[in-house]
Amino acid sequence: MSEYSEFVRQYLTVAIFAAVGIGLGAGLLGLGRIFRPVRPQEQKYLVYESGVDPVGTGWSQSQIRYYIYALLFVMFDVEAVFLFPWATRLEAYSTFGLIEMLIFVVILALGLLYAWRKKVLRWV
């Protein structure tokens, strides 16, 4: 049971921290609210976009060609997950580990080669 109360105590710290954070933010904003003058104007409620008048809605579709980049990024990014544990113990794995990882990376590189030859990497 002591292990459990230890666990709860750790969360208590988190809860106190969160309460103080929210309290601080709300308190300061409330303080500003009390002291500053309030004169509502329609222009003040416009969306501020670097001083330029906003055009269109907030929802806009991004170009579909980003999709392939995103996909390639995700694939290679995720495969890197296998490199990190390997890298921490490279000395122990020595030649064997190096060859194994070389095979892995070469096969991944083939995928990139394929994408390049199929002209996926070119910005159209």
Add this chain to the structure above:
Amino acid sequence: MLVNQFLFLGAVLFCIGVYGVLARRNAVLVLMSIELVLNAVNINLVAFGAMWHATDPANLSGQVFALFVIAVAAAEVGVGLALVLMIYRNRQSIDLDEVDLLKG
């Protein structure tokens, strides 16, 4: 080592994911629900892995399994998004209820 809260979180995520798969009609949201189930699996695996690691330091299967789940899930979702994109190009909609040319 306490694992119950992690398992509980995993079970809740699993249930939300299954509900999403069954109830949602938007293909992208169904994909996201499947990701939720996979993340429930990862939470389970890492929690169990840490538990076994505490008793037997050489037991790391849970963590390794989780790495494989992450990598394979990325490949799965890549294919899934490609399929959804193809459906969208061909019929301008990703509502799964409209995908009903073939009747099982």
Add this chain to the structure above:
Amino acid sequence: MLAHLASFAWDAPSVDLHALAPEIVVAATLVVVLVIDAFTGEEQRWAASSVAGIGLLVALVPVATLAYDGATRVMFGGGYVVDDYALVLKALFLLSGYVVVLLSTNYIAEGDYWEGEYYQLLLASVLGMMVMASARDLISIFVALELLSIPAYMLAAWRKRDLKSDEAGVKYYLMGVFASAVMLYGMSVIYGYTGSTLLAEIAPRIGELVTSEPIITLGIVFVLIGFGFKVSAVPFHTWAPDTYEGAPTPVTAFLAVASKAAGFVALLNLIYVGFWGRHDVYEPLMWVLAALTMTIGNLIALRQTNVVRMLAYSGIAQAGYILAPLAIAGSSPEAADQALHSIVVYLLIYAAMNLGAFAVVMAVARKTRSAEIDTFGGLFSYAPGLTVAMSLFLFSLAGVPPAAGWFAKIGIFQALASAGDTSGYVLAVVVAVNSVIAFAYYGRLMRVMWMDDVPDGDTTPIRVPTSITAALVITAAVTLVIGVVPGVLTHFTDPINLLALGR
């Protein structure tokens, strides 16, 4: 934690290159096809199919040398096993892969398809199946399953700009991914309560937990259900007919035969090695799945008007027959042995006869551009060879001698009877009743082919491409030879002994 880990000594695992040679050959072929596809123009794309076919045949050479050698090779701490059982199934996957390449050659080249990638994905999927045959670890089973499934999702949607093919792919994908997610949840629970992903280590611990941990039952059920989707067992079959109809026909043949066989291989590995001690869980589950699958598959097959859909539902029914022996596998060691053999034999025969049936459908569809049953009317009057071949395959599927199917069915009955308890006998009766129902729809297609008139009066002979002829000859020869001389097959399947290796 990392600093702590760094203190472990680490020995390189011994890698037996001979045992891995079949997989390495297929992987190398895959790389070659990828390079061909990336660096040649549209005119040389045909090379992809030749290279893929040759690669699959070359991979049979190490399978044969390993079988001749006969030793059981265990690698990676028991996670990867190459024994007679694995080798027979690897040969099955390679040969079905080769026949599918033969079926695809003309179909893919003439239609609106990406050609190079098609063979890459096919090879990747076959590679996954070969790994599955040897996998004895939850992680490698999972990776093998995804390696064989993910390319299959894409292949099902391979027909460009075709709404039905898109739909086939999406349905297959969503059901498959959801099933594998549920299966993974089960695997995580099993790992959590046994502390190991090795099936051989799970088996003893899972037996000890019988009474204390009901959640382990949940884990086992989730994992088995996940593979129930893969083998299209009722009630998890809903994707199968739609996907089979919408996908390109060679892909349908591949899914119906190789992919389904891989699902059964995974079930065998899991049940015989990992979950062996929990027959109180898997036996009732398999009993219900088998009975439902064969009955519902057959009843819906009766109503089909499209040959591909009919074959899809007949394949579901056949999956029910193959599941049946698993329902009694745990009752005694003899029953387990019988069940294992009957399933492997059934898988081999099923592959030959079903691929053959799809080959005929493809050959006929080249002329009629349709797979409706009516378009097969009067086939005998203008394509007698194809009609005889189709009749052979239908006889085999129905279980009529001399085609091979009867031997497969007898094996199922023997296995069910060997348990010697009521549940086995009742299931045997269900199988028998279903075999009779199945005569109705196989017989209807036969009657249409032999007796009906040609629907549009066009009796110009069908020109069958060489590759499809080759596929037909291979499958018909296998079906006939095994049907007449079953000893040819049992010579390969008799040494199989899964019980000895995992435990």
